Amino acid sequence: MDWRSWHDQYDRPDSSLVRRLRAVQAQIRAALDRSPAGPLRVVSLCAGQGRDLLEVLADHPRRDDVRARLVELDPRNTAFAEELVRAAGLHQVEVVTADASLTDQYRDMAPADLVLVCGVFGNVTDADIERTVDACTALCRNGGTVVWTRHRGAPDRVPLVCEWFRTRGFELEWLSEPDAGFGVGAHRFIGAPQPVAPAARLFTFVGYDVLRRTEEPAGDG
Numbered sequence: 170m171d172w173r174s175w176h177d178q179y180d181r182p183d184s185s186l187v188r189r190l191r192a193v194q195a196q197i198r199a200a201l202d203r204s205p206a207g208p209l210r211v212v213s214l215c216a217g218q219g220r221d222l223l224e225v226l227a228d229h230p231r232r233d234d235v236r237a238r239l240v241e242l243d244p245r246n247t248a249f250a251e252e253l254v255r256a257a258g259l260h261q262v263e264v265v266t267a268d269a270s271l272t273d274q275y276r277d278m279a280p281a282d283l284v285l286v287c288g289v290f291g292n293v294t295d296a297d298i299e300r301t302v303d304a305c306t307a308l309c310r311n312g313g314t315v316v317w318t319r320h321r322g323a324p325d326r327v328p329l330v331c332e333w334f335r336t337r338g339f340e341l342e343w344l345s346e347p348d349a350g351f352g353v354g355a356h357r358f359i360g361a362p363q364p365v366a367p368a369a370r371l372f373t374f375v376g377y378d379v380l381r382r383t384e385e386p387a388g389d390g
């Protein structure tokens with residue numbers, strides 16, 4: 170999978186990925202709107218080109234309150250994100266070319282007000298989805314929001330992901346309709362954040378194309 174050209178779907182206005190992007194951005198905007206006054210922290214796991222967060226921050230009233238870390242492995246995508254950051258003058262946004270599955274990337278940013286896990290759950294095993302949801306209890310502050318995605322193709326894991334969040338102390342804020350053509354969820358953490366486990370690996374990014382060979386047809390992640 171070429172994860173740079175994967176993002177080209179965002180340039181096709183009729184693609185379901187663009188509709189997914191707009192849904193994610195609406196949840197990011199809503200989370201920022203309801204955040205308490207003062208400094209805010211945002212982390213994005215497997216951030217890609219960062220269009221979801223950066224396009225919202227560009228003109229959001231809280232933009233200068235936000236310190237963010239975007240972690241993405243492909244340097245072509247981080248270069249794209251860096252350019253968005255520069256163009257928007259977002260001085261507290263850090264784009265890191267690194268392995269987002271490692272908890273050490275987030276230890277000094279946790280617990281964050283907003284955690285983005287978009288384009289991950291469709292590309293990792295069920296055990297790794299659950300491990301990552303579990304880690305959100307350390308990555309997310311009390312009252313903070315996790316925005317996540319998962320395709321709705323078979324096996325449709327969205328109900329299970331919601332259940333995993335529920336059992337970890339998250340309340341469902343919003344979920345896309347089953348027939349939307351994508352899956353986007355926003356969960357608010359009502360529990361007490363746990364310490365981030367040092368030097369832990371949350372997932373192995375297998376890729377939906379590889380997973381599809383071992384499961385039923387997947388989707389866009």
Ligand SMILES: C[S@@+](CC[C@H](N)C(=O)[O-])C[C@H]1O[C@@H](n2cnc3c(N)ncnc32)[C@H](O)[C@@H]1O
Pocket residue numbers: 172173175214215216217218219220221240241242243246267268269270287288289374389390
């Ligand atoms: C499906 S894309 C999603 C990108 C972005 N979050 C979005 O929703 O637009 C998945 C991204 O994860 C990146 N990726 C894969 N494995 C990674 C890893 N171990 N650490 C960081 N990024 C990774 C890929 O390069 C790709 O840009």
